[in-house]
Amino acid sequence: MKVLVIGGAGYIGSHAVCELLKSNNEVVIMDNLSTGRESSINNKAKFYLGDITQKDDLIKVFREECSIKPFDVVMHFAAKLLVNESVEHPLEYYHNNVEGVRLMLETMTEFGIKNIVFSSTAAVYGNPTKEECSEDDTLLPVNPYGETKLTCEKMIKWVSNTYGINYGIFRYFNVAGADESLEIGYNYERKIITHLIPIVAEVALGIREKLMVYGDDYETKDGTCIRDYVHVSDLANAHVLGANYLLTENKSFIINLGSNDGYSVKEIIEAAEKIYPIKYEMSNRREGDPAKLIASNKKAKELLGWSQKLDLFDIINSDIKYRKRLVKK
């Protein structure tokens, strides 16, 4: 299939490009490099520097490419995704995340492209009341980031209804790790790193002094919070399966990409300590942190035959190795 990967120079998008190429698909990347990196652009894919909030940029890519061969699928990863930043700059988030998707869908309809795979997030659920999150749980985002993603999901559904576009919406939980080549991985150049595993990797390598553990008195097996982690290559692979599903079944879906089992903060520290000692400090609970949040992957298994091939150790080990490689460069 011929796939347009919007945001293909970013962390997850570059892994999706890698998995698509591994299974012999033709890939075109469009990215404005706002948070993506040139070094993450796969040289086996064609690259357009462009911004999806600019209709002219979209038209250029679609016109040039569709005159050769239309896209079978568009994959969208191009979002701003920092919760605190979205609270400080909600209009920027609405512009980039919502207006960008609106223009992308408009261009798809103009060029008759019928399949979209969209990256959504656990943030659309807000503060879930159940420990295991399933796709039909209540959607109640508690920040502008989650709200923009939910708005996009709804827009995609309505547009699909009118124009006969199939959609595959994936809601991610915690994504971490790096491709086995170690050529691509988490964007450590980000101004603020909020994800736990990249922080653990930096503590392991002595780039950060210590890890703060917020609360060890939760009602969990070891008192620390439990979250769901999926290796980015497994997650990317689900996108290839999802795109094939849209093409063969001609039906839409919304799927949580979770592991079904969570890991506690202490378990993450223990896994990392198999490689390097981890210095950490216990602190008080953070407001609003639920004890346990995991995602059911029943639907992903049933509909796409997806399962994780890589475990917590693979996630942490690949992340540390990737971070170490960046230090050497």
Ligand SMILES: NC(=O)c1ccc[n+]([C@@H]2O[C@H](COP(=O)([O-])OP(=O)(O)OC[C@H]3O[C@@H](n4cnc5c(N)ncnc54)[C@H](O)[C@@H]3O)[C@@H](O)[C@H]2O)c1
């Ligand atoms: N990383 C996570 O843990 C996580 C969790 C849940 C959901 N998601 C979703 O996954 C997607 C990808 O996240 P990521 O971690 O790879 O982020 P990222 O910042 O690494 O990648 C986003 C990419 O999109 C590009 N981009 C942004 N706005 C653009 C625009 N207007 N036009 C063209 N390109 C644009 C950026 O330059 C970057 O290359 C996002 O939609 C995000 O909401 C990520």
